[in-house]
Amino acid sequence: QKEVEQNSGPLSVPEGAIASLNCTYSDRGSQSFFWYRQYSGKSPELIMSIYSNGDKEDGRFTAQLNKASQYVSLLIRDSQPSDSATYLCARVPYNQGGKLIFGQGTELSVKP
């Protein structure tokens, strides 16, 4: 089992819709979770961090964490064509110096 699993996609949604990106992980000791956005040929850009169970909202983005189910998700409301990118889920294992362990990413395409 991969340490962090994401649906590779592509996920296609119409402009204005809600995009839902999901991530599961195998290590119950993980403490911190992050969502990065990566445009083609560019480096990852931090969108959200979440550390405790529940929802965290920032503008059009909402991250949801459920540690009991080992599940983290990212919702993008009012999706825009500029949101088309690969979204990377990452976790930081407990007591391992802060290194990020990434999933393979989910490609999102927002159609005008």
Next chain:
Amino acid sequence: DTGVSQDPRHKITKRGQNVTFRCDPISEHNRLYWYRQTLGQGPEFLTYFQNEAQLEKSRLLSDRFSAERPKGSFSTLEIQRTEQGDSAMYLCASSFGNHEQYFGPGTRLTVT
């Protein structure tokens, strides 16, 4: 805050040559991380520094790879005797402690 910078942005080298990449972190960040990313995959952790101390190296980091952060500021990653399998995007990220990591633009290495 000028962000994380990396140099060069692109490097084409012949198999067997040595290459060196540089990373300048965000100035107040004490941690610096190196990752490698190949097409269609999430970044993979290589090594990290806290100040000038190299605290962890991945098993991915063969003895052909070496990294330094001599004064706790910029870092270099050297690859000796490059192989075609070393072709990838090399990403540097920095953070303050266990907080969020911010990535530089990356160095794309092509080994011919």
